Amino acid sequence: MGAAIRDRSMEVKLSAAIKLGDEELTQRQQDVLDIALSLLVEVGDKLTMTGVARRARCSKESLYKWFGDRDGLLTAIVQWQAAKVRPVPLGPQRMSIEALQANLERFAYDWLKVIAGDISVALNRLAITHAGPLSNLGHTVLTNGRFAVGKRLKPLLKAGRGAGLLRFDDEEEAFRTFFGLVLRDVQVRLLLGDEFELSDQDVIRDAKRATEQFLKLYGA
Template identity: 30%
Template structure:
């Protein structure tokens, strides 16, 4: 797969977002636009012109993360297990990436000092992820592929099952699951969820 030309607007955007990801792992909420510009190799004026503000830049980063993670949940095509499993594997891989693990640890420690930034990260990250998953599960419920029962609750249950104790392992620097073990866990979580939310036999259409 090719990479965006770094001299184009799209290429510069990817370079900036990569710089933000790296800096968040090093500095947490203390990332400045000066540091981003220096790491990305562009001027601060260019940074503001393209993204508008630090908050908008962080929103763009979270949006990109969500778009990639939920790419299999953009539409409902009558399939349930395959897209949910692809989503679970992608999500687990992303939250176990070294830069994400480092960022989560810093955010957890710094949230009391940066409450507004912490709420923003939660709103644009965790809350938006929950809403997207709930919307997709609602479509599956409408199609008769899942038992109809509070999509937002179902989404939170599935995310909790997918994560298991992974965040606790990250917090205490305990070795995480191998990619193979992550895949096995994702299958177990999704299949257990599907059994719990299976529609009545006569109502199943998937």
Template identity: 30%
Template sequence: MKTERQAQRRQQIEAAAYEVLAEKGYKAASMLAIAKKASASNETLYNWYGNKQTLFRSMVAENARQARQLLNSFEENHDDPLEAVRQLGPVLLRVVTGEKAVALNRAAVGDVHETGQLGPTIAEAGKRTIAPMLAEVFGRARAEGLLDYDDREDVAQVYISLLIGDLQIERAIGVRSVLDDAEISERSQRAWRLFLKLYATDNSGR
């Protein structure tokens, strides 16, 4: 029970950290400001996280965990690996361009001249989650004769580039607002069509 309560409290603290980050920016997002927003003690935050950088790294890890769960759920619920990726595309695009991901990317920029640790943490989290799992799904598609390519890691990166492109950067620097459902659907479908033109075999039936 204690562990469950602590997990819920951590979620509340990290939600408060996102709010403070949006309101104040990374440099002004102090542990004290986050503690006040979460109605928690400053001592609790330091006991659990140690410092602000560790808190935000924990938030990155949680985002990566959620992305991994999404990939797993789509793969488990579809016998056809390509259909799993096709349906995952809009969901993945919404996650990586959403407010939480944008807030963390902006925080990483703000941390460049402090510790310089948050950016590499975000990059590493992405490498460990989305790309490798997509590569595994595309590997299964090739084994079933649905795709033709040489390197599955390269193919995963191509799909990510087609789907996301510069959107994360554009969102982080404020030149793009949150994508609406129509934009997400259109971009996802376009990325999928281009991807199939590059790699789909006649056996794919697409």
């Protein structure tokens, strides 16, 4: 299972993962967001439209046209980062326990890789710094991060319940349990500056363990 997770992780396609208005991101816009993500890790709260334009070698006018103001750019950054947690494809056929476990492991792998990365740590630190009534960045990170990820996982949980493989009354509660089993204390430790790294093998192991624990709790 671990090798399968690792192989699939190389096939991520994000070109249509998020949209700007009604338009899908162009390759150039994707490249700019990747550059903005890297710059955010370097400068944190000092991220500016001018700095992104300079690093990406594009005009500020283009940035404003694509993303609006700095808050719009940050929103697109959050969405682009969250898009790395891939939605689970659900076919019309009845789900097997093997398919359910494999999909949960893949989802957990993606999620943990994203959360444990430097970019997510920088984003979350920035959001915490600016949380409050005078800033909407915290709300943006919640809406386009944690809540968006929840919407991608819940259809799988419902499909598992419909196939008689999972048993729960509240899908939000089930999702939050999975959330806790996958992340454990990893995010808190990273936000507080604990310098540790998860290797790919660590992430595969933790994704598998979280899935097994979840199935023991909610397996029918």
